[in-house]
Amino acid sequence: MFTYHCLNPIAEVGLSRFSSDYAHIDEPEKAEAILVRSASLHGKEFGEHLLSIARAGAGVNNIPLDECASKGIVVFNTPGANANGVKELVIAGMLLASRDIIGGVDWVHDHEEDGNIAGAAEKAKAAFAGREIEGKKLGVIGLGAIGVLVANAATHLGMDVYGYDPYVSVDSAWRLSRSIHHATTLDELYKECDYISVHVPALESTIGMIDKNAISLMKKDVVVLNFSRDTLVNGEDMVDALVAGKVKHYVTDFPIPGIAGVKGAIVIPHLGASTEESEDNCAKMAVKQTIDYLENGNIKNSVNYPDCDMGRRGEHVRIALLHENIPNMLGRFTKILGDHCINIADLANKSKGGYAYTLMDVDSDISEEVIDQLRSVECVKKIRVLR
Numbered sequence: 001m002f003t004y005h006c007l008n009p010i011a012e013v014g015l016s017r018f019s020s021d022y023a024h025i026d027e028p029e030k031a032e033a034i035l036v037r038s039a040s041l042h043g044k045e046f047g048e049h050l051l052s053i054a055r056a057g058a059g060v061n062n063i064p065l066d067e068c069a070s071k072g073i074v075v076f077n078t079p080g081a082n083a084n085g086v087k088e089l090v091i092a093g094m095l096l097a098s099r100d101i102i103g104g105v106d107w108v109h110d111h112e113e114d115g116n117i118a119g120a121a122e123k124a125k126a127a128f129a130g131r132e133i134e135g136k137k138l139g140v141i142g143l144g145a146i147g148v149l150v151a152n153a154a155t156h157l158g159m160d161v162y163g164y165d166p167y168v169s170v171d172s173a174w175r176l177s178r179s180i181h182h183a184t185t186l187d188e189l190y191k192e193c194d195y196i197s198v199h200v201p202a203l204e205s206t207i208g209m210i211d212k213n214a215i216s217l218m219k220k221d222v223v224v225l226n227f228s229r230d231t232l233v234n235g236e237d238m239v240d241a242l243v244a245g246k247v248k249h250y251v252t253d254f255p256i257p258g259i260a261g262v263k264g265a266i267v268i269p270h271l272g273a274s275t276e277e278s279e280d281n282c283a284k285m286a287v288k289q290t291i292d293y294l295e296n297g298n299i300k301n302s303v304n305y306p307d308c309d310m311g312r313r314g315e316h317v318r319i320a321l322l323h324e325n326i327p328n329m330l331g332r333f334t335k336i337l338g339d340h341c342i343n344i345a346d347l348a349n350k351s352k353g354g355y356a357y358t359l360m361d362v363d364s365d366i367s368e369e370v371i372d373q374l375r376s377v378e379c380v381k382k383i384r385v386l387r
Ligand SMILES: NC(=O)c1ccc[n+]([C@@H]2O[C@H](COP(=O)([O-])OP(=O)(O)OC[C@H]3O[C@@H](n4cnc5c(N)ncnc54)[C@H](O)[C@@H]3O)[C@@H](O)[C@H]2O)c1
Pocket: 057, 058, 059, 060, 079, 080, 082, 083, 086, 141, 142, 143, 144, 145, 146, 147, 164, 165, 166, 167, 168, 169, 172, 199, 200, 201, 202, 205, 206, 227, 228, 229, 253, 270, 271, 272, 273, 274
């Protein structure tokens, strides 16, 4: 029996994949698996039984990844599972920033009792006129799951699209429309584009990237869209740029104090992934990865340990070791098993940054003494024996 706890509501279509071998428990500190969306885990205590945290979503800045890795807790996310939901809201954001749909709808709401509302609307509507996005230049920063979809969709709407991503994956490059211009510097993208949409994770290197210096390079009346994380944009600098009329609209999915009331700000309450489809996709992927890790020791889409897949466990006893990525770990593990005449039937050893993972299928069961010896190898973070 495995135990899990959900720190945020997770779609039932995902949770229903847990068999009767799994029990939902109310105490996170006793769970072996945690499922989470945006709840912050920084500064929280982790229970001694915790094996994995699955983020039903893309951004993992709410989870202390290094601390988890050092405690042998594998953190997963669900790449691409909510990308279409975000893409659609970004397109909506561009349209809201181009046509004064919000102002117009508010006007109608305010005049709903007016018996002559149709005639009054014809006189009032000039105040809500806008511009079209066709033919305008869009700069997309970050060409991952979301950025590629936004860039491609914008080309279909007739926009001239510039993409910037020095770390673009081969998969993303294959999916990107050939008509998208490759911006080799951010400065080029800032200077050229009428709309700029940011789709990068919140990292030390990206936090605050849209600041007064970046904004100073942008065109007057630029529209900046941020559906990634609040911290990517310097809030004070953006407010100054809106007040000064340099930025026409700042469309963001992240309310921060003092921005919603500023003229030109269009602030949405983090709705990018709030669609039935995205929530279902994320929940299904998060639960599937959790089950495969708990039952088979396989790791897929981890952000702090390497991916590693030896298939279903079958008849063998499987030993799973999370450890630091340093020389001779494998040599030490295999020596311990050899000294106890335990034959290794299959083995995988993968690394990612400072951490590594070793999976071994062995032909006979192993004793507590052998488990203790493996556990006490220096730099082993966690050992599991799957029988
Ligand atoms: N609003 C929402 O509800 C919502 C939903 C999903 C994701 N997000 C946010 O959007 C971000 C992107 O999501 P995704 O699914 O596209 O992630 P992704 O990992 O598929 O793509 C991120 C891309 O950013 C690129 N990148 C990293 N650093 C960069 C830099 N300095 N300059 C340019 N590119 C850089 C990477 O190479 C990668 O291609 C997430 O990290 C998350 O913070 C928000």
